[in-house]
Amino acid sequence: MRIVVPLTAWHDKHLNYPWRVLIEATDTNGLTKKSAADCGQVRVLSALRFIKLLGQLSATQLQEVKAGLAVAMDINTSELTG
Numbered sequence: 001m002r003i004v005v006p007l008t009a010w011h012d013k014h015l016n017y018p019w020r021v022l023i024e025a026t027d028t029n030g031l032t033k034k035s036a037a038d039c040g041q042v043r044v045l046s047a048l049r050f051i052k053l054l055g056q057l058s059a060t061q062l063q064e065v066k067a068g069l070a071v072a073m074d075i076n077t078s079e080l081t082g
Contacts, residue, residue: 002050004043005065010034019072021064023057030055039068 007023010033014020019039025031057065069075 001044002047004045005037005039005069006041006043007031007035007037010036019068021061021068023061023065026058028055029057029061037065037068039065039072042069042072 010022014022014036017040021037021039023029023031023035023037025033025035
Protein backbone atom coordinates (compact mmCIF):
# COMPACT_ATOMS: atom_id res chain seq x y z
CA MET A 1 0.00 0.00 0.00
CA ARG A 2 1.10 3.56 -0.69
CA ILE A 3 -0.22 6.83 0.71
CA VAL A 4 -0.83 9.27 -2.15
CA VAL A 5 -1.22 13.04 -1.97
CA PRO A 6 -2.80 14.27 -5.21
CA LEU A 7 -1.44 17.26 -7.11
CA THR A 8 -3.44 19.95 -8.84
CA ALA A 9 -2.52 23.09 -10.78
CA TRP A 10 -1.39 25.92 -8.52
CA HIS A 11 -3.67 28.93 -8.02
CA ASP A 12 -3.06 31.73 -5.54
CA LYS A 13 -6.31 30.78 -3.78
CA HIS A 14 -4.40 27.77 -2.41
CA LEU A 15 -2.57 30.19 -0.10
CA ASN A 16 -5.79 30.30 1.97
CA TYR A 17 -5.50 26.57 2.76
CA PRO A 18 -2.49 25.51 4.88
CA TRP A 19 -2.93 21.86 3.84
CA ARG A 20 -2.23 22.75 0.20
CA VAL A 21 1.50 22.87 -0.39
CA LEU A 22 3.19 24.65 -3.30
CA ILE A 23 5.38 22.33 -5.37
CA GLU A 24 7.53 24.18 -7.90
CA ALA A 25 8.27 22.36 -11.15
CA THR A 26 11.79 20.93 -11.41
CA ASP A 27 13.57 18.43 -13.62
CA THR A 28 13.78 16.07 -10.65
CA ASN A 29 10.08 16.03 -9.76
CA GLY A 30 8.95 15.78 -13.39
CA LEU A 31 6.36 18.55 -13.13
CA THR A 32 5.93 21.07 -15.93
CA LYS A 33 4.15 23.79 -13.95
CA LYS A 34 3.59 25.00 -10.39
CA SER A 35 1.38 22.56 -8.55
CA ALA A 36 -0.33 22.18 -5.19
CA ALA A 37 -0.10 19.02 -3.13
CA ASP A 38 -3.60 18.74 -1.66
CA CYS A 39 -2.91 17.10 1.70
CA GLY A 40 -6.63 17.15 2.49
CA GLN A 41 -7.33 14.61 -0.28
CA VAL A 42 -5.06 11.74 0.79
CA ARG A 43 -5.66 8.31 -0.75
CA VAL A 44 -4.26 4.84 -0.12
CA LEU A 45 -3.49 2.81 -3.24
CA SER A 46 -2.06 -0.61 -3.92
CA ALA A 47 1.66 -0.53 -4.74
CA LEU A 48 0.78 -2.64 -7.80
CA ARG A 49 -0.82 0.45 -9.39
CA PHE A 50 2.56 2.21 -9.63
CA ILE A 51 4.16 1.25 -12.93
CA LYS A 52 6.69 3.98 -13.72
CA LEU A 53 8.45 6.60 -11.60
CA LEU A 54 7.74 10.00 -13.14
CA GLY A 55 9.61 12.16 -10.65
CA GLN A 56 10.67 12.61 -7.06
CA LEU A 57 10.23 15.40 -4.54
CA SER A 58 13.26 17.01 -2.96
CA ALA A 59 13.81 16.45 0.76
CA THR A 60 12.58 20.01 1.41
CA GLN A 61 9.42 19.51 -0.66
CA LEU A 62 8.73 16.21 1.12
CA GLN A 63 9.07 17.93 4.52
CA GLU A 64 6.61 20.62 3.39
CA VAL A 65 4.11 17.94 2.30
CA LYS A 66 4.55 16.16 5.65
CA ALA A 67 3.79 19.48 7.40
CA GLY A 68 0.69 19.87 5.22
CA LEU A 69 -0.42 16.36 6.19
CA ALA A 70 0.05 17.22 9.87
CA VAL A 71 -2.19 20.28 9.41
CA ALA A 72 -4.82 18.27 7.52
CA MET A 73 -4.87 15.58 10.22
CA ASP A 74 -4.64 18.06 13.10
CA ILE A 75 -1.41 16.50 14.39
CA ASN A 76 0.81 18.50 16.70
CA THR A 77 4.24 17.50 15.41
CA SER A 78 6.00 18.62 18.60
CA GLU A 79 4.11 15.87 20.43
CA LEU A 80 5.54 13.30 18.04
CA THR A 81 9.18 14.27 18.57
CA GLY A 82 9.09 15.02 22.28
